[in-house]
Amino acid sequence: MKTIYLDNNATTKVDEEVFEEMKPYFCELYGNPSSMHTFGGQVHKKIDEARARVAELIGAADPSEIIFTSCGSESDNAAITGVIKSNPNKKHIVTTKVEHPAVRNMCRYLAKNGYFLTELGVDKEGMLDLDQLREVVTDDTALVTIMYANNETGVIFPIDEIAAIVKEKGSVFHTDAVQAVGKIPLDMKSANIDLLALSGHKLHAPKGVGALYVKRGTKYSPFIIGGHQEHSRRGGTENVPSLIGLGKACELAGANIEYENTEVRRLRDKLEDNLMRLAPDTRLNGRKDQRLPNTTNISFEYVEGEAILLLMNDFGICASSGSACTSGSLEPSHVMRAMGVPFTAAHGSTRFSLSRYNTESDVDLVIEKLPPIIKRLREISPFGRDNL
Amino acid sequence: MWDYTDKVRDHFLNPRNVGEIEAPDGVGEVGSLACGDALKFMFKLDNEKRKIAIAKFQTFGCASAIASSSALTEIILGMTVEEAERVTNQDIADFLGGLPQEKMHCSVMGREALEAAIADYRGEAPAEKKELEGNIVCTCFGVTDVELKRVIKENNLKSIEDVTNFTKAGGACGTCHPDLAKILAEVSGEAEKTLPAEKPTKKLSNIKKMQLIQETIEREIRPSLRADGGDIELIDIEGDKVIVAFRGVCSHCPSSEITLKENVEKKLKEFVTDDIIVVEE
Secondary structure, eight states, rough: OOOEOOOOTTOOOOOOOHHHHHHHHHHHHHTTTTOOSSSHHHHHHHHHHHHHHHHHHEEEEEEEEEEEESHHHHHHHHHHHHHHHHHOOOOEEEEEOOOOOOHHHHHHHHHHHTTTEEEEEOOOTTTTHHHHEEEEEEEETTEEEESBBBBTTTOOOOOOHHHHHHHHTTTTEEOTTTTTTTTTTTTTTTTTOOOEEEGGTTSSSSSEEEEEEETTOEEEOSSSSSSHHHHHTTTHHHHHOHHHHHHHHHHHHHHHHHHIIIHHHHHHHHHHHHHHHHHEEHHHHHHTTTTTTTTEEEEETTTTTHHHHHHHHTTTOOOOOOOOHTTSSOOHHHHHHTTTTOHHHHHHHHEOOOOOOOHHHHHHHHHHHHHHHHHHHHHHHHSSSOOO | OOOOOOHHHHHHOOSBBBBBSOOOSSSEEEEGGGGTTEEEEEEEEESSSBBEEEEEEEEOOOOOHHHHHHHHHHHTTTTTTHHHHOOOHHHHHTTTTOOOOHHOOOHHHHHHHHHHHHHHHHHOOOHHHEEEEEEEEEEETTTTHHHHHHHHHHHOOOHHHHHHHHTTTTTTTTTTTHHHHHHHHHHHHHHOOOOOOOOOOSSHHHHHHHHHHHHHHHHHHHHHHHHTTTEEEEEEEEETTEEEEEGGGGGGOOOOIIIIIIIHHHHHHTTTTOOOOOOOO
């Protein structure tokens, strides 16, 4: 059975070209980039190239603003702790209620350890109230950390505007851009973003590698304390093959960003429009015109997400859900709850996230198979029976 | 991904006995949309009124909830009511070749629906009876101490995690964890025999309250708003605070505040409980 992979916000396929670029650095060019000999030293040049490619994709002024890490979560953790350790007198952090756990749980951990935390809410379309942001940021605010785009709904926050507000208030701004990098054009040179986290495996690089952008001049203390690697801002011998892969993936993402915003967007829209037309009692979660081009999150009322996923699984279709049963936490997703999605709909929320590898036939198969699945589950459900 | 047995997959993909029965002898409803799973179960006895001749279910929930419901109907077909009464949640799980620990609450839901249907058959009011039977320990999922003790004993549960897996209690806000620990200790006889502090007993269970609120909105409130081209949506329930949103013409109606207090809140106070406060999202 062919796999119809529509779960690219969870992880992505490693691009063949990325894999090819990485291969020599396992068994042949395995030297340590810190070594004095040429065998190791030549690897260092390749790392510099990778760093420049990452910098290029996000429009950083200089490659030295990029620190390689082990994953998106490390980048987020490092950004948050790196900033607050450098500003020990400020005890307030501002974030939102819809962040990824890498930010949310780190902030909550700090809130239990002497920090005062403000979590901004979102409206029913998943958007922030910027006036509220202006009100809560004070002289005591060490850091504002707000995601670029939401992993569940694809909703994009107006980050440039947010960053400008934070700068005006004299605080530091970090954005978790794990879902945005490679999907929408970014330019650090023109934005007031101080720190930005990205992850390799969301943009066709391997798992286990990420990067943190730290704007030159931002006060920052290392998260992993060790050797002099990454200009002493992140200890630990470099994950050489993976960060070379990340560099290549960034180059490819830059070349494909237009395709992402035209063709991938067209397929996403086709999927979304047809599912919402063919299955009654559906609702779109997230502001329609402020989203990543690859993501759609649709609630099918009166049915439960895990059941939907398992039935789609039988056709090889991979997607994800915000239902309680898929998380094991017994509560539906915190993003759906923060948006005030009624529980009749939150449990049946289903996310499809596309990539440049998806084809017309992938989308057509879901359009063909999913509406009957919803109908079938509604026939079993005691709710919503008037609408069968 | 959950590790389901082939039998669970089979009963999920091909559920047996889905539907409703005309003039059933007993009907049991447990859970709610808010909780993420709900089961409506009914049975009809044979002409001699001895054995269960037909059993049907409707389930909103995940694969294991649907499979547990299907299994329940298969298990009790042909049983007398007395025999059916002795079916435990473990019987349901065993029938399916086992359930993941985190999904055991699905089998408990099946047993509860069966119990409610039998109580209905005997002319008892199941929800009310449950109310009198114990104090609510987990307010998020409306689980009482009596129910907790029973499930802990029947399944020999040892940890709070077990209790959450089997009953959902403690699976959301977590504030009842100390109470759950006390009940666990009490059942295993390790701790002193002191009972947890008395709690108000007349309170509606959360599930019951949510059901009543949903029903009242559907039956008493929505039709009149829809008649005027508007609509209302239930967003959340926090204790006695009911959060709603107006849709359609109501969303920009200057008198929606009056509708909120005079229509929505009044009706909910009348049909659910006097303590209800309604606020707009």
